Amino acid sequence: MNAPLTTRYLGLDLRCPVVASAGPLSQTVDGIKALADTGLGAVVMFSLFEEQIRREQEATLALLEDFEDSHPESLSYFPDAAVTESAATDRYLKLLESAAAAIDIPLVASLNGSTTGDWTSTARRMQEAGASALELNIYFVPGDLTMTGAEVEQRHLDILASVKQTVSIPVAVKLSPYFSSVGNLCRRLDEAGADGLVLFNRFLQPDIELDRLQVMPGVELSSAAEARLPRTWIAVLHHRVRASLAATSGVEDAGDVVKYLLAGADVVMTTSSLVRHGRDHARTLVDGLSAWLERTGLSLEQARGMLAVPEDASTTDYERAGYVAALEGAKRRYG
Numbered sequence: 001m002n003a004p005l006t007t008r009y010l011g012l013d014l015r016c017p018v019v020a021s022a023g024p025l026s027q028t029v030d031g032i033k034a035l036a037d038t039g040l041g042a043v044v045m046f047s048l049f050e051e052q053i054r055r056e057q058e059a060t061l062a063l064l065e066d067f068e069d070s071h072p073e074s075l076s077y078f079p080d081a082a083v084t085e086s087a088a089t090d091r092y093l094k095l096l097e098s099a100a101a102a103i104d105i106p107l108v109a110s111l112n113g114s115t116t117g118d119w120t121s122t123a124r125r126m127q128e129a130g131a132s133a134l135e136l137n138i139y140f141v142p143g144d145l146t147m148t149g150a151e152v153e154q155r156h157l158d159i160l161a162s163v164k165q166t167v168s169i170p171v172a173v174k175l176s177p178y179f180s181s182v183g184n185l186c187r188r189l190d191e192a193g194a195d196g197l198v199l200f201n202r203f204l205q206p207d208i209e210l211d212r213l214q215v216m217p218g219v220e221l222s223s224a225a226e227a228r229l230p231r232t233w234i235a236v237l238h239h240r241v242r243a244s245l246a247a248t249s250g251v252e253d254a255g256d257v258v259k260y261l262l263a264g265a266d267v268v269m270t271t272s273s274l275v276r277h278g279r280d281h282a283r284t285l286v287d288g289l290s291a292w293l294e295r296t297g298l299s300l301e302q303a304r305g306m307l308a309v310p311e312d313a314s315t316t317d318y319e320r321a322g323y324v325a326a327l328e329g330a331k332r333r334y335g
Contacts, residue, residue, distance in 0.1 A: 003290050003293035003294050003299070003300070004299070004300065005017065005041075005286065005289065005290060005293075005300055006300075007041065007266065007267070007300060008244075008266070009041070009042065009196065009244050009246065009266050009267045010133045010170035010172055010195045010196045010244050011170055011195065011244075012042070012106045012132055012133060012170065014041030014042055014105070014106065014267065015039070015041050015105065016039060016040065016041040016286050016289070017041055017257075017261065017265070017266065017267045017268055017289075017300065018039075018040055018041055018257060018267070018268055018270070018282060018285050018286050018289065019040060019041050019042045019043070019044065019246070019267045019268065019269045019270075020035045020040050020042070020043045020044060020269070020270070020271065020274060020282065021044050021248050021269035021270060021271045022044045022045060022046050022047050022110040022135065022137065022271065023046060023271030023274070023275065024046065024271075024275065025271065025274055025275065025279060026043060026044070026045045026046050026099075027046060027095075028095070029095065029098045029099045029102055031279075032045070032099040032102070032103060032107065033099070033102050033103055034279050035274075035279055035282065036103040036104070036105050038279055038280055038282035038283050038286070039282060039283055039286045040105065040282050040286070041105060041106075041267065042105050042106040042107070042108060042132070042267070043103070043105065043106075043107055043108065044108040044110055044135050044269065045092075045095075045096065045099075045107065045108065045109055045110050046110060047110040047111065047112035047137055048088065048089060048092045048109075048110065048111055048112065048122065048126075049112045049113065050111075050112065050113030050114065050115065050117075050119045052088040052089065053088075053089055053119040053122055054117075054119055056087065056088065056089055057118065057119070089122060089125070092109075093125055093126065093129045094129075096109055096126060096129040096130060096131060097129040097130050100129070100130030100131065100132070101130065106132035106133065107130070107131060107132055108131060108132060108133045108134065108135050108172075109123075109126040109129075109131035109133075109134050109135070110134075110135045110137055111123055111126065111134060111135070111136055111137065111163070112137040112138075112139055113137075113138065113139075113159065114138060114139055114140035114141075114155070114159075115155070115159075116155070116158045116159055116162055120159065120162040120163050120166060121166055123136075123163045123166045123167045123171075124166045124167055126167075127167045127168065127169050131169060132169065132170075133169050133170040133171070133172065133195070133196075134163065134167060134169060134170070134171050134172070135171075135172045135174055135196075135198060136159065136160065136163055136171055136172065136173050136174065137174040137198075137201060138155075138156050138159055138160075138173060138174065138175055138201075139176075139201060139203075140152065140155060140156070141203065149179065149180045152179070153179065153185050153188070156173070156175065156185065156189065157188060157189065157192050160173055160189060160192055160193065160194055161192060161193075164192075164193045170195035170196065171193070171194060171195050171196075172194065172195055172196030172197065172198050172243075172244070172246060173189050173194045173196070173197055173198065174198035174200075174201050174248070175189075175197070175198070175199070175200065175201060176200055176201045176202075176203055177199070177200045177229055177230070177233065178203070182233055183233070183236055183237065183240075183315070186233075186237055186241060186243075187240070187241060189243070190241040190242055190243045194243050195243055195244065196243050196244035196245070196246055196266075197237070197241065197243050197244070197245055197246065198246040198248055198269070199230040199233055199234060199245065199246070199247060199248065200229065200230045200233075200248070200249060201248075202222065202226070202249055204217060204218070204219060206218065221272035221275060221276055222249045222250050222251075222272040223250060223252070224250050224251075224252045224253075224256055225250065226249045226250035227247070227249060227250025227251065227256055227259065227260065228250070230247055230248065230249055230250070230260075231247065231250075231259060231260055231263045232263075234247055234260065234263045234264050234265050234308075235263040235264055235307065235308045235309050236308075236309050236315050237264070238263065238264025238305045238308035238309070239264070239305065239308065239311050240311075240315075244266040244267070245264060245265050245266050246265065246266065246267045246268075246269055247260040247263075247265040247267070247268045247269065248268075248269040248270070249272075251268060251269070251270035251272070251273050251285070252272075252273050252276075253273075253284070253285070253288065254284065254285050254287070254288020254289050254291075254292065255288070255292075256268075257285055257288070257289050258288075258289060258292050258303070261289075261300070261303055261304050262303055262304075262305070262306050262307040262308075263305070263307055263308055264304060264305035264308040265304070266304070270282075270285070273285070
């Protein structure tokens, strides 16, 4: 008999804690249905970007301005809002609406941006199109060297506040690990109303092509080693924030899923492994988790957070002790 895998994330009931993260496999209704059919607990759609929304808003405004001096009797020439509807946004919302009606698991919309502004109002349209929740991917690289860490953090809080004022569905914030105090920002986002924290976004770091002397942007699939950083912070945050904790990056096999759950994750997200091995690899992850629980005799809730930082421990002292122990072990092994 398979171990029960039902769980909750963002206040939503999920049939299992393995979730497809935002990525290229969710670009069609058939693709989203295929993901849902593998037994996943939820699907996060690919992201709609702030830049796409802003370009469309600017194009609409320019078109309206071209007609503003038309003769009052020529109102039929004034562009209808439906005609000037944003192309990328409209396609995204239509896909969201169709896919949400076609699957029986939660479908989470993804909105990606880095500044405050009107683009966040698109979140309401995502809710109206049928999104069960919203993942707010704040991808912000502060290239302005005069910007302080406090200003960077406030930017995240302001974007969250803008979206939370717009929608009533749950909102998860996907953020990077590059802050002076990740834990403190997570606490502040939690207090500001974030329903979930997705740890972590991967900054796409360009390389240099020596033959052509060019900077080459690129996307690489994550590796299992990348799970250590988000797993560490999830272990610290477990039971210390109200928000759900979602793990992402570094999931290759069922063992990686189990490790994240032992650290305290509510759900474990993956795209790289599904791109690498195909959508059906999700079944392998789900079945592997179920088999591990059966083998250990643990329930999902018993396993979750079993190896998190103890609630009564000083997280600073706990992590420092682990650091010292690791270095002492390295000296014995390599010295």
